Amino acid sequence: MDDLLREFIEETNESLDVVDVELVKFEQEPNNAQILDNIFRLVHTIKGTCGFLGLPRLESLAHAAETLMGKFRDGAPVTGESVSVILMSLDRIKEIVSELEANESEPIGSDEDLIDQLDRLSGIGKYAGQGTSVMDLAGEDDxxxxxxxxxxxxxxxxxxxxxxxxxxxxxxxxxxxxxxxxxxxxxxxxxxxxxxxxxxxxxxxxxxxxxxxxxxxxxxxxxxxxxxxxxxxxxxxxxxxxxxxxxxxxxxxxxAHQSIRVNVETLEHLMTMVSELVLTRNQLLEIVRRHEDSEFKVPLQRLSNVTVELQEGVMKTRMQPIGNAWQKLPRIVRDLANDLHKEIDLIMIGQDTELDRQVLELIKDPLTHMVRNSADHGLENGEERVAMGKPAKGSIILSAYHEGGHIIIDIKDDGRGIDTEKVKAKILKNELATEAELEKMSEQQINKFIFAAGFSTAEKITNVSGRGVGMDVVRNNIELIGGSVDLKSVPGKGSTFSIKIPLTLAIVSTLLVEASGDRFAIPQLSVVELVRVQNNSEHKIERIKDTPVLRLRNKLLPLIHLSNLLGIDKNEDHDISLDDNGFIVVMQVGAQNFGVVVDAVFHTEEIVVKPMATMLRHLSMFSGNTILGDGSVIMILDPNGVAQAFGSHVGTDVEAGKEEAEKQALPEEKNTVSLLIFRAGSPEPKAVPLSLVTRLEEFEIEKIEFSNGRDMVQYRGSLMPLVQVNDFVQRRTEGSQPMLVFSDAGRSMGLVVDEIVDIVDEQLNIEVSSEVPGVLGTAVIKGKATEIIDVGHYLPQAFEDWFHRKEMSEEDLLVKKLLFVDDSSFFRNMLGPVLKAAGYEVTVCSSGAEALAVLERDPSYEIVVSDIEMPEMNGFELCEAIRRQPATRDIPIIALSSLCTPAAIERGRQAGFNDYVAKFDRPGLIASLKEQRIELGVAA
Amino acid sequence: MRNHLAPEQEDESVNETIQYVTIFISGQLFGLPINRVHDVFVPESVTRVPLSQVEIAGVLNLRGRIVTAIDMRKRLGLEPLKQQGNMMAIGIEFKEESYGLIIDSVGEVLDLNESSREAVPSNLDHRWADVAAGVHRLEKELMVILDVDRVLGDMVTTSVAA
Known part of the structure; x- marks a missing residue:
């Protein structure tokens, strides 16, 4: 682009911003000739330069605007309408300028509409009759x-x-x-x-x-x-x-020129170099610290001071008053006030507060959005305000000030405040939280939901705000630069948004901590406080289930150990050293508070953030890394990443728990199984896989009825037969009787026991198989020999056709790998232990596709047992598929089906099944398995 | 960028010699084209990066630059070195970032004629074949040419995919 043109665009943009602000001011003080002169001069310059560069469209528009302003200078009344038209013209000029910037030429189009209006207002052109002639106008000009x-x-x-x-x-x-x-x-x-x-x-x-x-x-x-x-x-x-x-x-x-234009890149480069210098200085200081009487000490001190000054100086070049980001606001508020028919006073305090230009750029849009929000949602209209005894003119106060290494920007309005009830309704409607959860929240907490994604309280969607993407985007943008946003609201009095952002992004003050022997830096911005925990002190870590929490000033703070968060546990023990003495870094990210437990806290250090290598950039837990004074590299934690992981970590814990429970139900090798421990007939514990149990019930004795030779209870609208584990079970005569309810395919059975003891997660290793009916075998559970109950034995007692039970056949102890496919989880859970007890290492699949995938990964299974009636891929198809693969062609496959017609058996034979067993004929299955293995053994 | 290593160019560059920095990883001799080697240094105080790929040993400070250290044994699917005492690292620039390849030891610099270079044997473990640009038949042993771009490039792509 032509240098001249670029300069023009830059200058014009700056001038236009100023004109915007000045015009709004002028509208309020129409008699201030100084403001008018200023505006006039700026527009005049724009117009002049346009002519010089041959930009006729811009020029004619600027001219018409200038003419109108000339009229003001001559004493014509300043009306809202004329100001609006001038502002509109300025907008058009901005549009054209931005096009110009992109294409280096004026866009095609006509500004006739605006020029016409401007002319009408200045009373020239076709409107000449109403005002002065063009010659007079020209005469006014020097x-x-x-x-x-x-x-x-x-x-x-x-x-x-x-x-x-x-x-x-x-x-x-x-x-x-x-x-x-x-x-x-x-x-x-x-x-x-x-x-x-x-x-x-x-x-x-x-x-x-x-x-x-x-x-x-x-x-x-x-x-x-x-x-x-x-x-x-x-x-x-x-x-x-x-x-x-x-x-x-x-x-x-x-x-004398007081300022020069410097390329931003030059400044950035300077900044980088200074950052390097700071790092080197830190390293030198660290070295000298180790040598008591070093002759370097004095010059190094001097170097250090110079470095500090240089750093400050360079930082200053990047600093800009926040007023630059506010420049557009008066205009926006004025237009809004007109659109919304409200009277709004925008008061700006602390425009001179300086912050890094990079931060400034990033904060501009969120700020604008929040001011719009205050004007639109926050402030009531005139009548409402008067009715509430407030002045008709609402005010928005924007203030900025420094606090520590941060800058705080408050946006305060004296409007209606946030309607917590409305927010609540919206939360429920959008299912952001449940009613029960809301019950427990304070008003402030509820109000903070306006920062949640997809939230907008405006009932009407206006063009001003309320597009539903507002506040969460604001929050995200602010968090992106390591800031946070907070909200206070008093109903009827107004609300205040507080934005806290770091002064600069390049140098961050951090807290150095240690976890599992590694050091990490936590940006101080998000650190609220440090709490030391000791088992015997008032602050100690407590647990709800396995979730560690801390009581902190009557609130529960969720905790996580940094080592767990980063997956760097030194030992297997899950929550390492949580019981020990440690430190909790209480962090706040947005509205989220949490505690990160660390092993040690060192000191704070100003560090220069260096971007991470591409290979590591996907790690959301870190925002960068840096070199410390001692020369080592340290990873900088990203508080937002931690907060996110925190939320999801807690979430996945639950998820993982569920998954695990499901997994545990499958009696695979090395997997633990949830077992329900109970007592029935003897003091020794008995156990049954929890996944088989539909529910635990206690029935009052009076409810138990005797009919058709056995005990029944009315359960969920039908009769449920009761079966005793053995004859020694104490039948209570009063109170209630505990029992385990097993259900499958709409039928239920109650297994009467003496006492339900516990639920434990244990590896189910049946060490001694049993010949007693109803007992699969004995396993060590929680250090005690425990009988594992064979539910399959009891089911036919309740319903004779369920299936009937024969003696368990004894198996040799060789572990064989078996793949069991069944779409019904009941049968998976029931037959799994049976097969395991029969000496197999069982892998369970719930579909044909899954089974094929498992076999593809590991074709070393020695036998496959498959259900026939399954959705998507039935047993026949599965069998054919297995036979097609060379690797799995020779694996014996046993069909398991409730459908045992000769035709089905024939079909199974054709598909390639080695045997076909009725689903409830478990002894038959065991026998068949044995047979296959013998055959296999012979073949081998 | 290193066309002279591409197999199809082999014939043209029969008389060309290339200097290789030789390194040892688990007893195997590897060679790196010398123009890719910026430094040879002893990796000290490597900071672990939690949650990163297993091959990434960590980050370290090499004269004011943060270098990502790659554990070449892990990269090649080998057992970790028993005595971690005297490891060496080769400093490499890749896509304007600094990397350090942690290896067992560094050998001499060899001037090798392209004529002794052969393609990667087709039956080589794929983890090796992926990062090898060829094999040199030396008198006593075979030297595998490490393709630095592939050693690092594959890792960058997998990290992005992750």
Whole structure:
């Protein structure tokens, strides 16, 4: 891009921002001539530069705006309407400038609408009758001579313009825009006009051409010649501005420049170098610390001081007043107030508070959004306010100040405050929390839900706010730069949002901690306090189930050990050293509070964050790394990552728990199994896999009825037969009787026991198999020999057709790998232990596809037992698939089905099953397994 | 960028010699083209990076730069070294970042003629084959040429995928 153009764009953008603010001010103080002069000057400069660079669209618009402002200067009343139109024109100018920035040329389009309005308000052009004539206007300007001259030549120039616009249809295939001139026209004007001496040819040509146009425009405005439809009325004052500009240049060049423009990259580079210097200094200091009487001590101290000053100096170059981020707000609030028909006073305190420009850029949008929110949702309209005894004009107070190494920005309104009930309703509607959870929350906690994703309390969606993406985006943006946002609200009095952000992102103050022998840095911004825990002190770690928590000032703080969080436990023990003396770093991220337990806390250190290598960048737990004073590298924890992991960690714990429970139900080798321990008939414990038990019940003795030779209870609308584990079970005569309920396919059975003792997770290793009916064998559970009950023995006692039981056959002790496929979890759970007791290492699959996947991974299974009736892939299909694979072709497969018709058996044989066993014929299954193994053994 | 290592170029560069820095990992001789080797250093005070890929030994400070250390034994699927006392590291630049390949020891620098270079045997363990750019037949032993870009490149892609 042309340097000149770039400079123009930068300058114009800056000027426009200022004009925005000044205009809003001016609207409130229409008599302040100084403000007006300032605005006038800025717009004038924009207009002048546009003309210089040949940007006719911008120029004509700026000119029309300037004209109107000129009227104000002459004492015309300043109305809201005129200010609005000027602001709109400025917006249009901004649009054009941004296009210009992107494409290096003015976009095609017409500003006729705005120019027309501006002209109407200044009473010129077609509205000339209502106000002063264009000549008067020109006369007001200091540099009016060229214009006046040109205007006198008007009759001459009139014709060419007319021609030009006609020719243009052929050349450009579009209408001429304001100020546009065809080449022919330019040439003619060049020939006709007498250019001022000393100007170069091109410039005079341009000027002349523009003068010609201006002239035509002037004619038109006077109502003499309605020339064409082409809007050629604007650039009257074209010629005049070159000269003032030319005069100004040398003057301003002579004045002492107080500031220079420096490329941001240069500053960034400087900053990086200073960061390196700080690190090196830290290292040197560390070395000298170890050598008591070093001659380096004094010069190093000096170096250190210089480094500090240099660091501060460089930081300063990056610092900008926060007012820069606020610049647009008065305008936004003014427009909002108009749109919403509210009266709003925006008070800004502490504009001079400085912060890093990188942070400033990032904070701009969230701030704007929050101010809009306050104006839209926070403040009531005039009548409401008066009815509540407040002044009709609402106010939004924006203040910024330093606190520690942070900057605090408060956005305070005196509106209605947050309607907690509405927030509650919304939370429930969006299912962000349950009613029970809400019960336990304070109002402030509930209010903070407005930062949750997808939350917006505005009932009506306005174009102002309430698009439902607002506050969570705000929060995210702020958290992204290591900041946090908080909220206080008093119903009827107003609400205050507090944003806390670090002054700079490059250097972070951190707390160094240790976990499992490794050191980590935690940004201090998110550290609230440190708590020392000791078993015998008032602060000690307590547990709910296995979740460690800390009582801290009557609140429960969830805890996690940093080692667990980072998966760096030294030993297998799950919550290492949580019982020991340690430190809890209480952290706050947004609204989330939690404690991170560490082994030791060292000191705080200012560190320079260095980005992590690409390979490590996916680790959300760290935000970067750095070199410490002692030369070692340390990882910097990302509080947001920790907070997230914290939430999900707790969550996955539950999930993992569930999964584990499911897994444990499968009696696989090395997997623990949840076992229900109970007593029945003898003091020795008995156990049954918990997953088999549908529920535990206690029935009152009176409810137990005797019918058809056995005990029954009415259970869930049907009769449930009761079976005693053995004859020694104490039948109670009063009170209630505990029992285990087993259900499958709509039928239930109650197994009567004496006492339910416990639920434990243990490896189920049946060490001694049993010949007693109803007992699979004995296993050591919690250090005690425990009989494992065979539920399968009791089911037929309740329902004879369930299946009937024969003696368990004894197996040799060789462990064989068996794959068991059944879609019914009941049978998986029931037959799993049976097969295991029969000496197999059982892998259980719930579908054919899963079984195939397992076999593909490990084709070393020695036998497969499969159900036939399964969804998606039935047993026949599975069998055929296994037979197709060379690796698994020879594995014996036993079909297990409740469907035992000769046809089905034949079909099974064809599919390649080695045997076909009825589902309830467990002895048959065991026998068949044995048979297959013998066959296999013979074959091998 | 190292076309001279590509097998199809072998014939053209028969008389070309390339200097290799030789290293030992678990008794096997490897060679790295010398122009890729920035440093040879003793890795000291390596900071572990929790939750990272197992091959990443950690990060360390090498003259003011943070270097990501890769455990080459793990990268090649080998058992960790028993005595971790005197390990060495090769400093490599990859995509404008610094990496250190932790190895057992460093040998001499060899000038090797391209004519003694052969393609990677097709039956080589895939973890090795993935990072090998060829094999040199030396008098006494075979030297596997390490393709640094693949050693590190694969890790970057897997970390992004993770």
């Amino acid at each position: 540099a009016s001579e060229p214009v006046a001259e040109v205007a006198e030549e008007a009759p001459v120039a009139q014709k060419p313009v007319e021609e030009a616009t006609h020719e243009v249809y052929q050349v450009l295939e579009r209408e001429l825009k304001a100020g546009e001139v065809s080449l022919d026209e330019l040439e003619r004007a060049f020939r006709e006009a007498e250019g001022p001496e000393g100007f170069d040819v091109a410039q005079s040509a341009k000027e002349a051409a523009e003068a010609a146009i201006a002239d035509a425009a002037a004619q038109k405005r006077m109502g003499k010649t309605p020339v064409t439809k082409a809007p050629a009325k604007a650039p009257v004052a074209k010629a005049k501005k070159e000269e003032p500009k030319a005069e100004k240049e040398p003057k301003s060049g002579g004045g």
